[in-house]
Amino acid sequence: MFGLTINEIRRLAFEIAEIHNIQNNFNKEKRMAGKAWFYKFLKRHPQLSFRQPENTSMNRIRGFNRENMYHFFDLLEKIVDANGIEPTNIFNVDETGFSTIQKKA
Known part of the structure; x- marks a missing residue:
């Protein structure tokens, strides 16, 4: 029910790299990716953004x-299974821009 902080994302990136034996320059002492990695990651994925938790x-x-x-x-x-839906046709969306309050017709 809570978003991730920048440091939590950096720690997660470190853990994923370690689990999958991905070569990296992450800080082994702090066990986290660097700030530069984080901002470059955001630049490579412009569809991601910071949002204030609601x-x-x-x-x-x-x-x-x-x-x-x-x-x-x-x-x-x-x-x-019943409809033969391929994984590439499943999307994750949120209710941003949609009213969740019923209106009278």
Whole structure:
């Protein structure tokens, strides 16, 4: 329910490089990628951006649990299999720009 900080992303990059034996110049003592790597990463991926975290409702937090996640992915798997949907045709989107409040017709 929280975004990642710059330092958390840098640590994650270090861990991924270590797990996959990817050669790098990351700081082994701090166990994190450098700031220069982070900003170059953002430059290589202009679709990524910094966003101010928004408040999350208690209902949304309560709904984000193991049982609901398993149910969601079981349902997704059934739909993907039944319709022959290829992974390249599955997109991750958020509700930015869409109203989540019902309006009277």
